[in-house]
Amino acid sequence: MESWDVLVIGTGPSALRAAIESSDSGANTVIIHQSPGPIISPSTAGLAASLGETTPEAHIKDTIALGDESTNEQAVRRTCSSSVEILSELERWGMILRRDKGGLPHLSSVPGHAAPRLSGAGDATSRYLTQILDEQVLKRSIQRRQNHIPLSLVMDNSQIRGIVALDLLDGKVKPYQCKAIILADEGYQGLWSNPSIGSGNAIAMAIRAGINPQNLHKVPLHPMVIRGTNIPIPFEILGAGGRYRSESGEDIDPLDHGGDAVVDMRFIDDQHSLWFDSIRKTILDSTGLDVSIDVIPVTHQVMETTGGIPVDEKGRVTIESGKMWATGVYAAGPSAS
Template sequence: MEYLEAWDIIVIGDGPAALRASASAAKEGATTLMMSADSLGVGNSSAMDGIAAPLKESTTKSHRDDTIRTGAFLCDQDIVSNRISQATRQVDLLERWGVIFRRDADGIPLVRRAAGHTLPRLAGAGDAMSRETQQVLEEQCMRYGVVRRGDQIPLRLVHTDEQVHGLISLDLSTGLVNPLQAKCVIIADGGYEGIWTGTSIGLGLDLAMRSGLSVRGLEFVSWTPLAVSGTNVVLPIGMLADGATLHHKNGNPLEVDDFADANRIVNAINDQEIVLDARNMGASNIWWSQTSELLSTRLGINASKQTIPVSPRASTTLGGIVTDEFGRAISGKWSRWFTGLYAAGDSACSGVHGAGIIAGNRLLDALAGGAESGKHAAEHAAKTSFSGRAALETQLGVAEADLDFDMAGAEEGPVQRAGPLFAKLTDLMSTNVGTIRNESGLKATLDQLNDLEASSEKLH
C-alpha cells in the first residue's frame, strides 16, 4: 500500500449533527472529511420540528425540568443543563447563518408551546426548517473547507488497544475499498429507526458495536403521531402548536394532557383510527404551504378542506454510543475514553433525552453536541500523530476478503435480494414491535429475526 489517504478528522453522516461537527472541526484548523452512505444533501429529519430554546424565559430551569420529566428522569442532568444553556446561542447562530425564523411582534424568533413543553419555546421556519438548516450548515462546511463525499459505506473502524487509526470504506461510485487514516472519527449518521421506517439504519452505530464500544438506551424510541396512514409521509409536529388538532374518526377530539409529549400522544391513540384536522390554522397556514402542496400532489388531500388520516410511526431512536459532554465515546467505565472516537446527534446516547424527547430538543442536541465533538476532536488531533498504518493494511485485506465472499453468492438455491428482506424487517418491526407490544408478539419477532438473519447470508 504505497499511497494512504490521511485526514485529521473523518465525520460519518450528512445531517445537522455531522455538518455541525465537520464545520466546527475545520474551523479549528483540522483537515476534515465528511462521508455519507447516501448521496450528499439528503440529511435527516432532525430539524423538521424546529429547535427548542427558552428565548422568552428569565432562566433555563423550566426547559431543563420539561426535558428531564419527559425523559422519565433517566437524563444526565449535568448534560441537560449544558445543552440547554447553549440553546439561545444555537438559535442565534442559525439566524446569523441564514435561517429565516418566524418572528413575533418584537422582531425576535417566534416561540410556540409544543409537545412536551409547559411554556412556549419552539422556534422554527415552518416546513422549510429542515431544508434551511441543511443549507446553512452545508454553507458553513464549504466556508471552512470541509471535503464531502457521498455514497461511501463505512466497513470497518480500525483501532488497536481502543485507539482509533481510521476507517475502511467502500466507495459505491467506483467500487473500490479504501483505507482512510485518521486521528479522530466522529460518528454522526443517525440512529436505527430505519428498521421501522426504512430510513436510517445506524451504520456508524454498527461500526461502534462491532468494535466493542458501550451502547446504552437502545430500548428507547421516540414516536410521532403524525405519519399519514398508509404512506411514508410524516407531518411536522409543529403543526399541532399552530392549531392543528387530533380527532377520533367520529369527530371527537383525542383526549391528551395539555403538556403531553409525542410519545404520550401516541399512547393515547392506542391503535385507534385518528385524523388530523389542519383546517383551522389561520394565518399560520402559510408556514406549512409545502406540506399542504405535498399532501395535495402526492395523496390528493386538500388540507384546507379535508381531515388527514394519521397513525403512529417511529421518529428517532434515543439510545446509542455512550458519550461525555465533549462527545467522546466512553468505553466501559465513565472515565475511560475510546481514544479518538466521538459521536453526536442521533448516533449518541448523550444523556439529554432519557426515555423520551420533547419537540425541538433533537435539533438542539445535534447542533450543540456536534459543535462540542468537532471542536474537541480538532484540539485532540492538533496534538496527536497519525498511527496504525499496519493495522489499516491488515483490515483492508480483511474487508476485501469479506466483500469477495459476500459477492460470490450462494452456489445453490434461490438468490436473496436486499429489498424484499428489508421490507420483511420493517413490516415485522411495525407489526410486533410498535407502540403496542406483548410477550407472544416479541417472542415471535425474535424467531423471525433469526430466520431473516439466516436469509441474509444468501444476499447477492
C-alpha cells in the first residue's frame, strides 16, 4: 500500500495549486484523479483583481453584493485582497496576460463589477492557467495517479487515514494511506447536463464519510450559455463590444434578465476579437453560426456550483456545524463551500 503525507484529489487549477503549496511546505504529495472529461469552454476569460485600484475594498463590496445572506464576508475579503498577489505570482511563472497600450495588464469590464477588473489572455486564460500550474507541478516532480476514481475516504474517529480508489487501467480497487487529504475536485454542475464535466465526486465522498455539505441548493445560473449546448460565452465578450439583447433586440443586463436572449458579437473590433478566437471557432463548429454575421441564441444554465464541503478560513473541513474539524481533511476550489 502506498503511503503519502498529502493526497490531493482533483485535476483542475485548485488541485494543482494545492499540490504545489503542499510540496513547497516539504510534504510528500501525490495527485489522484480521473482523466479529464470533455473540454468545456470556460465561463470567464479572466481573473478578477483590483489592479487599477488603491485598495480592494470596492472589489470586496461588489463580490458581497452578488452573494446572499450566506456569503462569508471573511472569505470574500481574504480572496479579493490576495488577488493581485496571486496574479503577480502567475505572471512570474510565465502566465501570458493581455496588455493595454501602456504595457500594463488589460482590465476588462464585466457585469457585477463596478470597475474593470478581469485580467488574462482572453478565452485562452483557463488553458494558460492550467498549463502554467502543470509546469510547476512537473518542476517539483510531484507524482500523479491518473485514471483513478476515488471511491471513499477512510476515517478513524473523524481523522483521515487514507482513501480507497478504483484504478481504471487494471480494474483493481487500491488503498492509499495519508496524513492529510485535500479535496479539490470539480463541482456538481454536470448533474444538470453531463456528469463527466462535474460529478461532484469529492463532495459525495465527504458525505459518505459523515461530513455534511452546505449550500448545495444554491446553484448559480450562467445567463450566456448557447442554447442546446454546454458552451458558455465568457462575460468578457460584453466588455469587448459584444451586446446582450432580448430576442426583440433590446439591450438588457444579463444579471437582471431571467429568460432567453441573444449575444451579438458582430461589432467587436479586431483589436479585441483576436483574444476571443477560440470561442468564435467553438461556436462555428458546434452550431454553424458565424459570429461576424449571426447573433447567438443563449439561455440560463448551470455551469458552476458554489455549495460543497464546509471549511474554515484555513481550508480545514468542519463538522458538527463548525464546532469541530475533521482532522487532516481539507477542501478547496469547487469542492469547498
